[in-house]
Amino acid sequence: MLNTKSAPTQARDNLISQKVTSLPPSGIRKFFDLLSSMEDIISLGIGEPDFVTPWHIREAGTYSLEKGYTMYTSNSGMPELRQELASYLELRYGVSYHPEHEILVTTGTSEGLDLALRAIINPGDEVIIPDPCYVAYPADIILAGGVPILVPTNEENNFVVKATDIEARITKQTKAILIGYPANPTGAVMSRKEADAIAGLAKKYDLLVISDELYARLVYGAEHICFPSLPEMKERTILIRGFSKSHAMTGWRIGYVAADRRFIQALAKIHQYTMLSAPTMAQLAAIEALRNGESEVEKMVQEYNRRRRFMVKRLNEIGLPCFEPKGAFYAFPSIKATGMNSEEFAERLLLEEKVAVVPGTAFGLCGEGFVRCCYATSLSSIEEALRRMDRFVKKVG
Amino acid sequence: MKEIFKILEQNGRATPEQISTMVDEPVREVEKIIKQAEKDGTILKYKTIINWPKLGEEDIWALIEVRVTPQRDVGFDAIAERIYQFPEVHSAYLVSGTYDLAILVKGKNMQEISSFVTEKLAPLEMVQSTVTHFLLKRYKENGETFHLPKEINKRLPITP
Numbered sequence: 270m271l272n273t274k275s276a277p278t279q280a281r282d283n284l285i286s287q288k289v290t291s292l293p294p295s296g297i298r299k300f301f302d303l304l305s306s307m308e309d310i311i312s313l314g315i316g317e318p319d320f321v322t323p324w325h326i327r328e329a330g331t332y333s334l335e336k337g338y339t340m341y342t343s344n345s346g347m348p349e350l351r352q353e354l355a356s357y358l359e360l361r362y363g364v365s366y367h368p369e370h371e372i373l374v375t376t377g378t379s380e381g382l383d384l385a386l387r388a389i390i391n392p393g394d395e396v397i398i399p400d401p402c403y404v405a406y407p408a409d410i411i412l413a414g415g416v417p418i419l420v421p422t423n424e425e426n427n428f429v430v431k432a433t434d435i436e437a438r439i440t441k442q443t444k445a446i447l448i449g450y451p452a453n454p455t456g457a458v459m460s461r462k463e464a465d466a467i468a469g470l471a472k473k474y475d476l477l478v479i480s481d482e483l484y485a486r487l488v489y490g491a492e493h494i495c496f497p498s499l500p501e502m503k504e505r506t507i508l509i510r511g512f513s514k515s516h517a518m519t520g521w522r523i524g525y526v527a528a529d530r531r532f533i534q535a536l537a538k539i540h541q542y543t544m545l546s547a548p549t550m551a552q553l554a555a556i557e558a559l560r561n562g563e564s565e566v567e568k569m570v571q572e573y574n575r576r577r578r579f580m581v582k583r584l585n586e587i588g589l590p591c592f593e594p595k596g597a598f599y600a601f602p603s604i605k606a607t608g609m610n611s612e613e614f615a616e617r618l619l620l621e622e623k624v625a626v627v628p629g630t631a632f633g634l635c636g637e638g639f640v641r642c643c644y645a646t647s648l649s650s651i652e653e654a655l656r657r658m659d660r661f662v663k664k665v666g
Numbered sequence: 667m668k669e670i671f672k673i674l675e676q677n678g679r680a681t682p683e684q685i686s687t688m689v690d691e692p693v694r695e696v697e698k699i700i701k702q703a704e705k706d707g708t709i710l711k712y713k714t715i716i717n718w719p720k721l722g723e724e725d726i727w728a729l730i731e732v733r734v735t736p737q738r739d740v741g742f743d744a745i746a747e748r749i750y751q752f753p754e755v756h757s758a759y760l761v762s763g764t765y766d767l768a769i770l771v772k773g774k775n776m777q778e779i780s781s782f783v784t785e786k787l788a789p790l791e792m793v794q795s796t797v798t799h800f801l802l803k804r805y806k807e808n809g810e811t812f813h814l815p816k817e818i819n820k821r822l823p824i825t826p
Contacts, residue, residue, distance in 0.1 A: 297826055304823040314824035404826045453826075575673065575688035582687045625824055 292408055296631030300615065304625055311654040313642040314625040316453060318517035318598070320645075322554075323565040326516060329557035330550045338549050344541040345533075346374025346525070347552050353559040354525055362495035364503055370530040373537050374547045374555075378483045378511035378524035380540070383409050385479050385507045385526060386447075388535040390415040394444035396479075399430035401632035401639075403453045403481070415444070421635045424603065427592050428455035432466035439474050446471060448496075449481035451488055454632045454641035455601040456594020464494040468502050478506045483524070484597040486515035486566055489574045491595040497527070504529050507536075514597070515566055516558045523551035573598050576644040580651055584642070587659040588666065598645040601629065605638045607665050615640055617665070622657040670699055671708070678712040715810055726773045727756075727801035730783065731765040733794040742766060745792040754782045765797070776800070 297314075304310060321327070345351065348368070355368040366372050375381040382405065386396065390413040398406045400419040407417040418438050422428045435446060446467060450459035471478050480496035497506040511524030524547075526536055577594070584591040584602045591602035604614045611628035618624050629636025644651055669689045673680050682700065686693040703709040718725060734745045742760050746767060750758040757770040773779035779798070788796055804812050 295826065297824055301822070301824050310823060312823045315821050316825045317821060319821070571669070571672075575669075578690050579684070579687045627824065631826075 288412060288414075292411060295404055297404065297627060300619070300625065300627065300631075303616070303619065307619070307623065310619070310623045310625055311646075311650050311657070312625040313644070313646065313651075313654055314627045315643055315645065316599075317519040318514060318569065318645050319647065320517040320569055322517050322521070323558075323562060325561055325565075326518070326554050326558045330521070330554040333550045333553040338553060340549065342374075342546045342549050342552060344546055345369075345372070345537055346547060347549075347556070350374055350552050350556050350559075353556055354527070357559055358495070358508075358527060362498045364495060364498040364527075366527045367530065371527060371533050373526045373533050373540060374552060375511075375524045375526055375540065376544050376547045377513065377522040378481065378509050379405065380522075380544060380547075381509040381511070381524050381526040381536075382406075382479070382481060383413070384536040384539050385509060385528075385532075386410055386413040386415065387539055388532065389444060389477060389507075391444075393442055395440060395442040396444060397435055397438060397446045399428075399448065399452075400634060401428070401454055401629060401636035403449055404632060406447055406449070407633075410447070416442070418443070419633060419635075422455075422457075423635065424592055428452065428457040428601065429459050429463055430467075432463070432470050435467065436470055439470070439476070443474065443476060445477040445479055447479040447481070449483070451484035451493070451596020452599075453484065453597055454599050454627065454629065454636065456597045456599040457601075458488055458491045458594075458596040459494055461492065461494050464496060464499060468496070468499045471505055472501060476505070478502065479509065480506055481509045483509070483511050484514050485510060487570060487573060487598060488596045489570070489577060493596070507532055512555055512558055516562055517569065518551070518554070518558070521548065521551040521554060523547055523555050573644065576646075576648055576651055579648065580642060580644045580655065583651075583655040583659075587655065588662050589658070598643055600642045600644060601639050602642065603639055607662060609665070611637055611640055618658065618661055621664075622661045624654045624657050624661075667699065670696060671703070674700070674709070678714070715808065717812065726775055726779055727804075728771045728773070728779050728783075729799045729801065730769050730771055730787070731797040731799075732767040732769060732787070733765045733796075734767060734792045735794060736766075737792065745790070748790060748792075749787065752782070752786060754779075754786075 300314065351368040351372045351374065354372050355366050359365045375384065386409050392414045393416060395416045395418045396410045397418045397420055399422050410417040420430050420434045420438055422430050430448065450457060478496055482495065485493045497503040497508050507526060507528040509526050512518040580600050581591050581593060584600060588606055589602035589604055591600050594600050604611065607614060611630045615626050615628040618626060626640040626642050629639035629641060670685055673685050673688060682693050682696045686696045734742065736742050737744055746758060746760060749755060749767065749769060754771050754773060755769050756772045759768045760766060761768045771779055771782060773782065783796055783798055787793060
């Protein structure tokens, strides 16, 4: 006999977790769908290096496969890699971590961020983040059961979050401040003075700082402040870093977290139940990157810097004013003069001139009036894209 | 300063305006530096790398190892000069190891190269011996790769 009753699954409307249902879809998604149907597009919307991973690193990865390194590694990552990471952080920033207890190798910084948030958040805990910020910050906080508290930033402060603005939003529920400088999407870099002020708040209110320093190596004529290197901040900072941007290794999915051992223990617990270990091939490639990758990193940084200067100058010339971004590979020009909002601008620019940029609103409400332009693409493409944008701005202006 | 030359080395057609933006120096300063470099031999020449086989031009190339007798006072320089003046010689180097000069020779066909070796190079007084290696395939030259498969864009058009 055929069962005519509807299956129980159809009757339930709570199949998907409410937390997930309530998450807004990524603002980038819509564009992605539109873009995939078009041809001849110059995309300034790609948030990853246009360089291929340097050959010596790729070769190390290939060699690891040839040699049969295809098994799990220790949960926390290969000891040699953690040792290299500890030396690297010590040498470069003067902050020392115990390779065995204070470093965890993760599957990209994205995992590190998720682990850090899940490890510290109790239901209802508030985590302060700048607006605009990387798309995953608010979502990851919500998924971890926390409440994202957005602190507006603006052009006047070059999109660096101010300590006084943070302080105004600190409540009894505040658990941590999550910052990411150099910043995606703005290219902003935090100065020592600004970082010190935030460190002061963390101490005053007994807060943690999660510092996402994925873009640390991509700074131009500015100093990168490694947050845990500030006085007394190592104990209360969870440092998240990776190889994706510095060594053009986005697809390898390899990053790491460095923090006081009580945090690393907690993060490692989640990591061992969810991810087990980062890809072995990527870990071996990362060792090679740390041991012999410096000159390649510097070459890429120099090249980005040339493109950066070119893009920023041209944006200002064509009437899309842009503050000088000193880090990452993004420029964040204002499009307010065109009278359009960010989404409208991005959509029309794409349809009429076939140039893809990302509306600032994809990164938070304070991104309204701005678009993100990535200069990790060839100089000739940047030139052509800006020619088209110039034409577009003149037409609509 | 060096930055300017690195850019020009990659792209000989970069204009002073473009370079000035990329290195953050005034255009006039960049122009001055380039002019000076052209004068003092820092910039030797602007050339273009042509993929000749695409035009059906198939030159023959040979790498020739040359053992020579150095001369008093001038060492290898005098004999090297006598050799590199031949228009057939594309590049010439003094090298360490089992031979002395490495020269790269270009010819229209095998005949042309062999007559260069037998009639011009080998008979030179200071030349003791030569070993000729014909080039079979060029993979990379001056930092540029040949025979590249069509560039495939592996990046997604938009990513966070």
